[in-house]
Amino acid sequence: MSYSILSLDGGGTWALIQVRVLQQRYGDDATGHSVLRNYDLVIANSGGSLVLAAMCMNHPLSKIAEMFLNENVLQTIFVKKPFFYYAPWIKHFFPRFRTMAKIEGLRKQLVNKEDDLDSDILLTELPRRIGKDSLQIIITCFDYDRERAVYFRSNKDSAMETGFIEKSLGLPLNDAFKTVSLLHAIHGSSNAPVQFFDDPAEFAFDTEKGSPIKRFWDGAVGGNNNPIAVGILEAVANGAVKEEIRIVSIGTANILTPILYNTNDEPKSERDWLVKYGKNEGFFGDLKKMASSILDDPPDAATFNAHQLLGMLYEKPNKKLIRINPLVKPILDEKTNIWMKPGNANWTDEDLKTLFSMDMAVIEKNKVELINTLCKDFFAGMFDNQGIRIGGKKIEPILGHRKFNEALKDWNEW
Numbered sequence: 001m002s003y004s005i006l007s008l009d010g011g012g013t014w015a016l017i018q019v020r021v022l023q024q025r026y027g028d029d030a031t032g033h034s035v036l037r038n039y040d041l042v043i044a045n046s047g048g049s050l051v052l053a054a055m056c057m058n059h060p061l062s063k064i065a066e067m068f069l070n071e072n073v074l075q076t077i078f079v080k081k082p083f084f085y086y087a088p089w090i091k092h093f094f095p096r097f098r099t100m101a102k103i104e105g106l107r108k109q110l111v112n113k114e115d116d117l118d119s120d121i122l123l124t125e126l127p128r129r130i131g132k133d134s135l136q137i138i139i140t141c142f143d144y145d146r147e148r149a150v151y152f153r154s155n156k157d158s159a160m161e162t163g164f165i166e167k168s169l170g171l172p173l174n175d176a177f178k179t180v181s182l183l184h185a186i187h188g189s190s191n192a193p194v195q196f197f198d199d200p201a202e203f204a205f206d207t208e209k210g211s212p213i214k215r216f217w218d219g220a221v222g223g224n225n226n227p228i229a230v231g232i233l234e235a236v237a238n239g240a241v242k243e244e245i246r247i248v249s250i251g252t253a254n255i256l257t258p259i260l261y262n263t264n265d266e267p268k269s270e271r272d273w274l275v276k277y278g279k280n281e282g283f284f285g286d287l288k289k290m291a292s293s294i295l296d297d298p299p300d301a302a303t304f305n306a307h308q309l310l311g312m313l314y315e316k317p318n319k320k321l322i323r324i325n326p327l328v329k330p331i332l333d334e335k336t337n338i339w340m341k342p343g344n345a346n347w348t349d350e351d352l353k354t355l356f357s358m359d360m361a362v363i364e365k366n367k368v369e370l371i372n373t374l375c376k377d378f379f380a381g382m383f384d385n386q387g388i389r390i391g392g393k394k395i396e397p398i399l400g401h402r403k404f405n406e407a408l409k410d411w412n413e414w
Contacts, residue, residue, distance in 0.1 A: 003240040004247070004414065006039045007228040008048025009325070010220050011252025012078075012192070012360030013368060015047030016068035018250045020375040021324050022051075022061055024404075025411060029060045033130045040240070043138040043231035045219040047252055047360065049189040050077075050106075052139070053119060053182055056126055057112040067109060069372065074363040076105030081198065095198035097361065102197065103187045110183065119183035122206060123154045126182065138234060139185040140219030140227045144200040149222025151230065152178060152185040159237040179206040188216030196361055226251065226302035232309050242310055248411055249303055251325025253374065254386050255356055258330065258339060258395060267332060269339040273353050274330040303388045307399070317387075317401045319410040324401075325386035326378040328355060332394045343382055379404055 008018055026035050032055025036042060044052040054064040067073050079101035110119035117129065127135040137154040151160070156177050158164060166173050184203040191201040200215035224230055228249040235245055260266055261278045269275040303323045312318050330339035341352055355370050362368055377383055385404050387397030401407035 001244060002414075003041075003235055003245050004039045005228075005231050005235060005245065006036075006042045007226070007231050007247060007249040008042075008044035008051055009227070009249070009251040010046025010048055010189075010192075010218065010225045010360075012047045012190075013068060013074060013362040014252035014360060014371055015051050016065065016368065016371050017252050017326060017375055017378075018048060018051050019061055019065045019068065020372070020379075021250050023065065024379060024408060026061065028062045031058050031060050032056060032064070033058045035061070036130050036135065037132045040134065041136040041138070041231055041235050043140070043227045043234070044189070045140040045224050045227045046190045046192065048227075048250075049139050049186050049219075052137070053106075053110050053186045056121075056130065056137075056182060057110050057117050057119070058115050058130075059112060069365075069368055071363060071365040071368070073109060074368070076108055077102055078361050078363045079105065095194065095196055097197050099191060099197045099199040099201060102191070103183065103201070106186055106190075107183055110186070119186070120181050122179060122181055123152055123185060124156060124179060126154050136234065136238070138227075138231065139189050140222065140224040140230065141185070141188040142217040142219055142221035144215035144217055149219065149224060150178070150216070151234075152180050152188075155238070158234065160234055176205075181206065189219050191216060192218040192220065192360065195359070228302055228306045229309060232306050245310060246320040246414060247306070248322045248324065249306070251323070251386060252360075253326045253328055253371070256327060256329040256390075256395060257356070258332075267337045267339055269330070270341060271349065271353070273356055274339050274341065303386075303400070307388050314399060317406065317410060319413060321388065322401065322407050322411050323386055323388050324404065324407050324411075326374055326404075327384040327386045327390075327397070328374070329384075329395060343377060347377075381405060 022035060036055055042052060051064065054067065079098045081096055081098055107119055121129065123137060126137055127133050139152045141150045141152060143150045161177060163173055163177055188201040191197050200217055202213050202215050204211045204213050219227065228247065232245060232247065236242060257274060257276045259278050260275050307321055310321060312321060329342065331342050333340050343352065351370055354367065355374065358367055374383065381403050384397060385401050385407055387400030387402055389399035390396065391398045
């Protein structure tokens with residue numbers, strides 16, 4: 001008997017990719033609940049948690065995609081601070097968006113009056129409303145005050161809960177289950193710091209009256225931008241057999257640029273923006289790197305760790321572990337030893353350069369359309385799939401599915 005897991009990465013507006021991938025698998029207008037009932041456990045972070053929340057509202061996938069493509073909707077979530085926060089350099093070190101306004105934007109978008117659903121529903125109530133009592137839902141977060149990763153669960157009896165461990169050891173129960181609404185879990189999980197939102201997300205647990213206000217950052221701060229390994233640990237802790245686990249992990253694109261060190265035999269680049277140069281970037285350059293590093297998932301780390309946790313062999317793509325994520329990188333022409341632009345002739349230099357430089361907080365319509373175009377070309381095979389491990393001179397997938405259609409074929413055979 002199989003145990004199915006769906007894992008959704010963080011990535012802000014780039015989570016549109018996840019919706020598009022799910023449409024390829026289940027159809028454009030499949031409802032959120034019908035998709036979720038295919039899984040035993042769903043885990044998500046940040047942008048992925050917003051996709052999950054919209055599915056919990058039972059919106060059709062087509063409507064969820066429209067939400068990401070609508071500039072007005074995005075502006076209710078990414079609510080801008082005064083214009084000077086967008087000045088060159090300043091935007092790398094100061095938050096551009098208002099946390100308090102974000103929660104109201106989420107509340108406005110996450111509602112389904114026809115099904116009598118809204119985002120104030122408790123996580124613990126979601127499996128019943130979705131129509132699968134055994135479904136486990138997990139949203140990753142980071143506790144601002146305690147400085148550690150935290151997980152909001154629908155399963156009160158999870159063996160990963162501190163209270164469960166205390167009870168098993170006969171200790172006093174000091175750690176109450178963190179009962180939160182879907183809205184608050186998503187608000188915390190999507191609250192990326194430093195460059196993005198200005199304050200921690202603040203809310204109280206619904207465990208007891210008068211509980212104190214807690215503060216949270218994006219789950220990426222706890223190392224869970226790609227939460228696949230946490231999902232596997234949760235499943236195993238609660239009785240799933242490793243050999244019976246099958247998991248699909250959907251990302252939000254990986255922008256990968258080769259590093260050049262100006263050696264004689266290294267490849268050259270068709271365009272400067274297709275590569276990076278190894279150098280000490282100084283104090284301000286280091287600040288910029290650190291400000292964005294919490295959202296970076298190395299090209300293969302999280303999914304490869306999951307591969308090792310499941311004890312899988314180095315072999316042809318395993319149908320039980322499917323990683324789907326567009327890999328945006330230059331293509332090495334071995335004859336000329338030059339890094340070339342990816343995509344086809346329809347991608348202009350300007351569009352590709354913009355794609356390579358965009359961060360997670362994309363709200364301009366033309367930039368969101370670039371993500372949408374990337375999806376279409378990814379499905380058509382013009383961009384590689386990230387797979388599970390990347391290597392070699394061409395920095396290509398060497399473990400896992402190299403193309404989207406290969407991954408989709410194996411996923412369809414579940």
